[in-house]
Each structure stands twice: as C-alpha cells, then as structure tokens.
Amino acid sequence: MDELELLKKDWQKQDSAYPKLSYEEIYKMILQKSSSIVKWIFIISLLEFVFWLLLAIGLKASGYNNEYGGLYSSPGFIVLSVLSYGILAYFFYRFYMNYKQINTTDNAKTLMENILRTRRTVKQYVGFNLAMLVVSVAYMLPFALSHDDQTQALIEKAQANGEIFKFYLGVIMGTLIILLITIGVLLFFYWLIYGLLLRSLNRNYRELKKLEV
Amino acid sequence: MDKELEHSFVELLEKHQNIVHKVCRLYTNNKDAHNDLFQEITIQLWKAYPKFRGDSKFSTWMYRVGLNTAITLYRKSKRSITTQEFESVSFKIKSEAYDDTEEQQLKLLYDAVHQLNDIEKALVFLYLEDKNYKEISDTLGISEVNARVKMNRVKKKLKTILNP
Numbered sequence: 001m002d003e004l005e006l007l008k009k010d011w012q013k014q015d016s017a018y019p020k021l022s023y024e025e026i027y028k029m030i031l032q033k034s035s036s037i038v039k040w041i042f043i044i045s046l047l048e049f050v051f052w053l054l055l056a057i058g059l060k061a062s063g064y065n066n067e068y069g070g071l072y073s074s075p076g077f078i079v080l081s082v083l084s085y086g087i088l089a090y091f092f093y094r095f096y097m098n099y100k101q102i103n104t105t106d107n108a109k110t111l112m113e114n115i116l117r118t119r120r121t122v123k124q125y126v127g128f129n130l131a132m133l134v135v136s137v138a139y140m141l142p143f144a145l146s147h148d149d150q151t152q153a154l155i156e157k158a159q160a161n162g163e164i165f166k167f168y169l170g171v172i173m174g175t176l177i178i179l180l181i182t183i184g185v186l187l188f189f190y191w192l193i194y195g196l197l198l199r200s201l202n203r204n205y206r207e208l209k210k211l212e213v
Numbered sequence: 214m215d216k217e218l219e220h221s222f223v224e225l226l227e228k229h230q231n232i233v234h235k236v237c238r239l240y241t242n243n244k245d246a247h248n249d250l251f252q253e254i255t256i257q258l259w260k261a262y263p264k265f266r267g268d269s270k271f272s273t274w275m276y277r278v279g280l281n282t283a284i285t286l287y288r289k290s291k292r293s294i295t296t297q298e299f300e301s302v303s304f305k306i307k308s309e310a311y312d313d314t315e316e317q318q319l320k321l322l323y324d325a326v327h328q329l330n331d332i333e334k335a336l337v338f339l340y341l342e343d344k345n346y347k348e349i350s351d352t353l354g355i356s357e358v359n360a361r362v363k364m365n366r367v368k369k370k371l372k373t374i375l376n377p
Contacts, residue, residue: 002368003322003368003371003372003375004337004340004341004368004371006315006318006319006322007319007322007323007326007341008340008341008343010319011235011341011342012341012343015231018230018231018234018235018238019234020230021227021230021251022227023223023224023227026223026226026227026230026255027219027223029251029252029255029256030219030222030223030255030256030259032252032256033256034253034256034257034260035253035288036253036256036257036282036286036287036288037285037286037287037288038286040288103261103264104257104260104261104277104278104281104282104286105261105264105265105274105277105278105281106281106354107277107351107352107353107354108280108281108284108285108332108335108352108353108354109353109354109355110354111281111285112285115285197288200289200331201285203330203331204284204285204330204331204332207330207331207332208332208353208354208355211355211359211362211363212355212356212359
C-alpha cells in the first residue's frame with residue numbers, strides 16, 4: 001500500500017486520541033495576546049518610523065541652539081525638511097494600507113505576499129532615510145565648516161602651514177568613515193531583527209514561488 | 214466584542230477543536246509547543262471570526278486560518294525544535310488491530326512527515342484530511358496542477374526518507 005494511504009487510514013482513526021479542551025479553557029485562550037510575527041512587524045515598523053522622526057526632530061532641536069542656526073532657515077534645508085515629512089507621511093500611509101490588507105483568511109501565498117509588501121514599504125523608507133542622511137551630511141558639511149569659528153581658525157592655521165589639502169581630505173575621510181559605521185550598525189541591527197523574524201516566512205514563500213517555475 | 218459572539222465562537226471551536234490539534238500535531242514536536250501553537254491559532258481564529266460570514270463551512274475556514282498561522286504567523290519557540298517526544302507519548306495509537314510491523318511502519322511514517330518542510334507538511338495535512346486538489350490549491354494559493362506535481366514529489370521524498 002502507498003505510504004500516505006496507510007498514514008491517512010491511521011490519521012482518520014485518531015479523533016479520540018487528541019486532548020479535549022473544555023469551553024472554559026478555550027475561552028481563556030481568546031483573552032490572551034497574540035505573539036504572531038504580524039504583531040511584531042507592526043510594532044517594529046512603528047518604532048522605525050518613530051526612530052527616524054525623533055532623530056530628525058532631535059537634530060533640529062540641537063541645531064537651533066548652536067552657532068549654525070542659520071542653516072535651518074536656508075532655502076535648501078527648508079525644502080529638504082518639507083520633502084522628508086511629506087515622504088514620511090506617504091510611506092506611513094502606504095505601510096498602514098498594506099498592513100490593513102493582511103488577512104489570515106487569504107490563501108497562504110497571498111498572505112505571505114501581503115506581509116512581505118508591508119515590510120518592503122518600511123524597508124524602502126529606511127533606505128530613503130539612509131540616502132537622506134548622506135545627502136544632509138553632504139549639504140551640511142560645507143555649511144558647518146564655513147560657519148564655525150573654531151573650524152575657521154583651524155583652516156587658517158592649515159592654510160598658513162600649506163596643509164589645506166590634507167585638512168580637507170582628513171575632514172572628508174573622517175565624515176565618510178563615521179557615516180559608513182553608522183549605516184553599517186543600522187543595517188546590522190536590521191538584518192538581525194528581520195533575519196530572525198522573517199526567516200521562516202521567506203523560506204516558505206520561496207518554496208511556494210518555486211512551484212510556479 | 215460582545216458576549217454572544219464570544220459564546221458562539223467558543224462553542225464552534227470546542228466542537229471542531231480536533232482540526233487545530235491536527236495542525237499542531239504536524240507542526241510541533243512536543244506538548245508545550247503544541248499548546249503554544251494551539252493558543253496562537255485560537256487567537257487568530259477569534260480575531261478573524263467577526264469577518265466569518267458562514268458562506269464557507271466553519272471547518273473549511275479553520276483549515277485555512279490554522280495552516281496560515283502554522284506556516285506564516287507563528288514564531289516557533291526554541292522548545293518546538295527539540296525531540297519527537299510528543300509523537301510517542303501523547304498520540305501513539307494503541308489499537309489492537311495493528312500488528313507490530315504496521316505500528317512500527319506508522320511510527321516511521323510520522324517521523325518522516327515531521328522531517329518535511331512547512332509547505333510539504335501543509336500538502337500532506339490537507340491530503341490526510343481528504344481534501345481534493347482544488348481545495349489544496351485554494352488554501353495554499355498555487356495552481357491545481359502544481360499542487361499535484363508537488364504532492365507527487367512529497368510522496369517520493371517520503372519514500373527516500375523511509376528507504377535511504
């Protein structure tokens with residue numbers, strides 16, 4: 001006999017072998033909180049939005065108290081700020097709409113696609129922020145260099161010693177290294193959290209997709 | 214949610230709870246993991262219940278939510294990937310009708326099914342529950358042809374596991 005047929009025969013005989021939970025036991029369960037990955041994705045995604053928002057607000061608040069205050073009223077910076085809040089609103093709207101589409105009564109493949117699409121939106125938002133970080137630093141660096149008295153003194157000293165090229169090279173290299181480390185740390189945490197959370201979902205989705213080839 | 218809804222849901226689930234137990238049986242290996250998954254499926258069923266319109270059977274609807282939870286939503290705890298103690302302790306059939314050889318063969322078969330991946334387990338589960346390929350393809354979101362092809366591959370894989 002085919003192995004699965006033998007198993008099926010046995011499987012269908014076993015109804016009495018399972019535990020019987022009482023009405024009260026089941027009722028208690030529906031009062032518990034879910035620990036599904038969808039819930040975690042929602043929480044982590046919200047934290048990501050909040051993180052980038054707080055970072056932007058924090059940077060601005062600290063900026064107003066220092067000597068480069070003028071930077072924040074420059075037209076380029078205002079355009080960047082308006083653009084970044086607009087884009088945050090757009091991404092959040094898309095994230096929320098995608099999240100609302102997640103439905104456990106869809107078929108397995110559609111459910112997985114909807115979850116992955118929700119994640120993709122947040123991933124794009126993080127990618128956008130990393131790009132913005134690079135653009136902002138590139139925009140702010142010359143501004144900071146030309147508006148800070150201490151830096152000006154250093155530039156003059158370097159010019160007097162004929163080391164102006166070395167000075168700028170040092171500043172650019174230093175900034176690049178700090179940026180790379182920051183992005184590297186962020187990506188590492190990203191990989192760690194989502195690698196663990198979505199590993200089995202990605203594996204199962206690939207398995208279903210493989211069937212279509 | 215109102216009490217009436219809670220009552221009707223718990224009553225229906227109490228009646229059909231074996232479906233959830235069966236999903237848990239295939240996707241977990243010990244009692245704690247079984248209970249964890251049972252609870253998560255129950256919560257997901259409850260969350261989805263207000264949208265259950267009764268245009269499909271409650272049991273059919275349960276298959277879908279139960280499998281989706283096991284395959285996609287459930288975060289496996291470490292204890293679910295330990296031993297196969299549950300299989301032998303809780304559900305070993307003690308029927309007189311089986312001779313030792315058949316019982317041994319069934320034990321090996323259940324062990325082999327546990328070695329399949331999540332999607333293969335879903336196919337086996339629906340097959341064991343006597344679902345046709347149309348229902349299998351609807352539940353997983355693949356075509357009927359692909360469901361058949363995959364099922365044949367799973368059968369071959371089981372043979373390979375049993376006769377390496």
